Amino acid sequence: MSLPPGFLDELRTRLSLGQVVGRKVMWDARKSNQGKGDLWAPCPFHHEKTASFHVDDRKGYYYCFGCHAKGDAISFVRETENVGFMEAVEILAGEAGMPMPERDPRAQEKADKRTQLADVMEMAVQHFRLQLKTGAASDARAYLERRGLNAAAQERWEIGFAPDAWQGLWDALKAKGVEDALILGAGLGKPSQKGGKPYDTFRGRIMFPIRDARGRCTAFGGRAMDPNDNAKYLNSPETELFDKGRSLYNHGPARTAAGKGQPLIVAEGYMDVIALAEHGFGASVAPLGTAITEHQLAMLWRISPEPIIALDGDTAGLRAAMRLIDLALPLIEAGKSLRFALMPEGQDPDDLLKAQGSGALQQLLDAAIPMVRLLWQRETEGKVFDSPERKAALDKALRDKIKLIQDPSIRQHYGQEIKDLRWDLFRPQRNASGGGAKRAWQPGRGWQAPPTAMPSTKSSALAAGGDRVADHLREAVILAVLICTPDVAEEFESGLESLPCTDADHRTIRDAILRHAHEGSQVLREKIFGALGPDALDNLMGSRHVAIVPCIRTPGNAEMARMTVAEELAKLSAAKGLDAEIADAVQDLEGVADEGVTWRLSQAAAAASDATRSGKEDNAEYETGDNGARINRSERDAFAALMDQIRYSKPGR
Structure with missing residues (x-):
C-alpha cells in the first residue's frame, strides 16, 4: 500500500518521539534536558549501564553512540515491536488520532507531481530574486532599505520582486518548458475568466518565499507596493504543496535555533520574523495571515514546550491573543503551554526593535506572562464586580474555561491560580486607620474611638471580641465549623469575604479558609498551623463556646455544618444592621424626632430578634x-x- 503525499510528514509532526521512546526506556535525569527535547537513556537495543542512547525530540531522530542504532519514530516502533513498516505506521497513526488513508493506486503519481511542483516553485524563487535587481524594482529596494534590510539580508531571506505585469512569471516559466497545469497547480498563475491567457497570481509585490520544515518552497507571501491595494499582504492559494493552517514562516531555521537554546517567538508577519532574526532572535516564526490553528500549535510545541506569543500592541493583536487562549486550553498539558509578551500599544516587534533595540525586546520576553494570567485579564479587565451577581458571573465564566483543560493536574493548578487571583481582587480590606476598630457615639462628644483595654483584660473573651463579644464568639463558631467541614466553605464565600474579623487570628484563619478549603481539612489545618503556630487552632477548637457545637463534636456532617454557618452568618448580619440603624437614629434624634425613627428601630430590633432565635420552628x-x-x-x-x-x-x- 502506498501512502498519500504528506501523510508521513503529518504523522511525524503530530507525534513526540520522546513519548514514543519513553514507553520503552528510563530517561537519565542527570543528562537529559526535557525542556529542550534533549533526552538520554540506556539503549533499548543492546545491554548497557550508561546512557548512550540519545533522542532529539525536536528533530524527531534518535541515535545510540554504543551500537549506532538510529532512526525516527517509525523505525523505533518497527525495531522494538518487531513489525513491518505499514504496521508501525498504523500503530503510530492510532496514537496520533489519524485515520489510515484508503489505498490510493495513484500515490506514486501524486508524489511525482509534488516533486515537479516543488521544482517549479524553486524556479519562481530564482525569477523573483532576479527581478529585485532590475530597474523596475528600485522602489521595492528602497522600501526594504527603509525597513532595515540591506542587500545581504535580502539575500539571506531570498526576498524577490514580482513586477506589475500580467504574464511576467508565466512567460518566464513557459520559456523553460513548464506545463500550464504545473504553473496553475503551484498557485503561481490563475486562469482567465474571459477565455484569454492565464495571468500571474502576484503582481507589483515584494515576494517572500515560504518554506516547509524540510526546506522546500511551498508558497509565497507578497507585500503590495501600491498603498491603495485592497490586500496589503497576499499568500499563495492552497495547493498540493501548501496548506496554510499547517505551515509556519521560517519553520526550519527557527527549529534549529530553538534547538540551540533560543526561545521560540511567534510573531504576526514576515517582516516581524525577519526583524527578530536579524537582531539575534533566530527562533522566530509566524502564522501565515490567519489566527494560529490547532495544527500550528502542535508544530510549535514540537519545537519548544513553551512558545512566547509576541503579538502587536493594538486591539487586533490583543484580540488574537485572547482567541488563542480558547484554542489552547483543551490542548495544554504538563510541559506544553504558552506565554504572552504583549508589545507596547501601537507597536509590533519590528517597531520596538528599531526604536529601542534588542534589549527592550528581551525585557518583554523575560516578563512574558503565563496563559492563566491573560485568561484572568480577559475576564476581569474593564469590569466592575460590585455585586454578588457580578462576582458569580465571573466565577462561572472562569470555571467554564478551566473545565476545557483535559489534564487533571493542569486543571487543578489553574483552579488554584485563579483562586489566588480572585482573592487578591476581592479580599476584604481593613479600614483606613489600619486598626479595624469601630468608633462609638458618646453624648455631647460625638463619635469617639473606644478606650484601650486594660492590661488585665487583654486576654479575656471581652477583649478578644472587641465591642461585641457575641460577634467574636459567632465568628469563632463559623471558622471552627468550616475547618472541620471545609467542603461547604465554597457556598459561603461571599459571607466570609464580608466577615469583619477584628481579631487578627480570626482574619488569618478566614483568609486560609477562603484560599485552601477546597484542598481538604488536613491541608487547611497545616496552612493555619504554618501561619499562626500550634496554639491558635488549639485555642479556637478548645474554647467552651466552640466545643459545645454539635458539628464540631461530630465533624463531617455537611448538612449540620451548612445550617450552623448559615444561622451564625445571619445573626451577625442582623446585628450589624441593627447597629447601623441605631447609629443613624442617634444622628436623626439630634434634629427633629418623628415616628419614622421609632418604626425603623423597631423593625431592625425585630429582625435581630428573629435572627437570634433558634432555627427550629415553634409549634x-x-x-x-x-x-x-x-x-x-x-x-x-x-x-x-x-x-x-x-x-x-x-x-x-
Whole structure:
C-alpha cells in the first residue's frame, strides 16, 4: 500500500518521539534536558549501564553512540515491536488520532507531481530574486532599505520582486518548458475568466518565499507596493504543496535555533520574523495571515514546550491573543503551554526593535506572562464586580474555561491560580486607620474611638471580641465549623469575604479558609498551623463556646455544618444592621424626632430578634391571658395539673 503525499510528514509532526521512546526506556535525569527535547537513556537495543542512547525530540531522530542504532519514530516502533513498516505506521497513526488513508493506486503519481511542483516553485524563487535587481524594482529596494534590510539580508531571506505585469512569471516559466497545469497547480498563475491567457497570481509585490520544515518552497507571501491595494499582504492559494493552517514562516531555521537554546517567538508577519532574526532572535516564526490553528500549535510545541506569543500592541493583536487562549486550553498539558509578551500599544516587534533595540525586546520576553494570567485579564479587565451577581458571573465564566483543560493536574493548578487571583481582587480590606476598630457615639462628644483595654483584660473573651463579644464568639463558631467541614466553605464565600474579623487570628484563619478549603481539612489545618503556630487552632477548637457545637463534636456532617454557618452568618448580619440603624437614629434624634425613627428601630430590633432565635420552628399553641400576655397552652395545662396534685396530696384531702 502506498501512502498519500504528506501523510508521513503529518504523522511525524503530530507525534513526540520522546513519548514514543519513553514507553520503552528510563530517561537519565542527570543528562537529559526535557525542556529542550534533549533526552538520554540506556539503549533499548543492546545491554548497557550508561546512557548512550540519545533522542532529539525536536528533530524527531534518535541515535545510540554504543551500537549506532538510529532512526525516527517509525523505525523505533518497527525495531522494538518487531513489525513491518505499514504496521508501525498504523500503530503510530492510532496514537496520533489519524485515520489510515484508503489505498490510493495513484500515490506514486501524486508524489511525482509534488516533486515537479516543488521544482517549479524553486524556479519562481530564482525569477523573483532576479527581478529585485532590475530597474523596475528600485522602489521595492528602497522600501526594504527603509525597513532595515540591506542587500545581504535580502539575500539571506531570498526576498524577490514580482513586477506589475500580467504574464511576467508565466512567460518566464513557459520559456523553460513548464506545463500550464504545473504553473496553475503551484498557485503561481490563475486562469482567465474571459477565455484569454492565464495571468500571474502576484503582481507589483515584494515576494517572500515560504518554506516547509524540510526546506522546500511551498508558497509565497507578497507585500503590495501600491498603498491603495485592497490586500496589503497576499499568500499563495492552497495547493498540493501548501496548506496554510499547517505551515509556519521560517519553520526550519527557527527549529534549529530553538534547538540551540533560543526561545521560540511567534510573531504576526514576515517582516516581524525577519526583524527578530536579524537582531539575534533566530527562533522566530509566524502564522501565515490567519489566527494560529490547532495544527500550528502542535508544530510549535514540537519545537519548544513553551512558545512566547509576541503579538502587536493594538486591539487586533490583543484580540488574537485572547482567541488563542480558547484554542489552547483543551490542548495544554504538563510541559506544553504558552506565554504572552504583549508589545507596547501601537507597536509590533519590528517597531520596538528599531526604536529601542534588542534589549527592550528581551525585557518583554523575560516578563512574558503565563496563559492563566491573560485568561484572568480577559475576564476581569474593564469590569466592575460590585455585586454578588457580578462576582458569580465571573466565577462561572472562569470555571467554564478551566473545565476545557483535559489534564487533571493542569486543571487543578489553574483552579488554584485563579483562586489566588480572585482573592487578591476581592479580599476584604481593613479600614483606613489600619486598626479595624469601630468608633462609638458618646453624648455631647460625638463619635469617639473606644478606650484601650486594660492590661488585665487583654486576654479575656471581652477583649478578644472587641465591642461585641457575641460577634467574636459567632465568628469563632463559623471558622471552627468550616475547618472541620471545609467542603461547604465554597457556598459561603461571599459571607466570609464580608466577615469583619477584628481579631487578627480570626482574619488569618478566614483568609486560609477562603484560599485552601477546597484542598481538604488536613491541608487547611497545616496552612493555619504554618501561619499562626500550634496554639491558635488549639485555642479556637478548645474554647467552651466552640466545643459545645454539635458539628464540631461530630465533624463531617455537611448538612449540620451548612445550617450552623448559615444561622451564625445571619445573626451577625442582623446585628450589624441593627447597629447601623441605631447609629443613624442617634444622628436623626439630634434634629427633629418623628415616628419614622421609632418604626425603623423597631423593625431592625425585630429582625435581630428573629435572627437570634433558634432555627427550629415553634409549634406551641398559645392563649391570651387576662392581662394580655401570651400563655403557652401546654405549659399552662402542665402547671394546672401540678397544682392539682399538690392540692390533693395535702393531709385531710
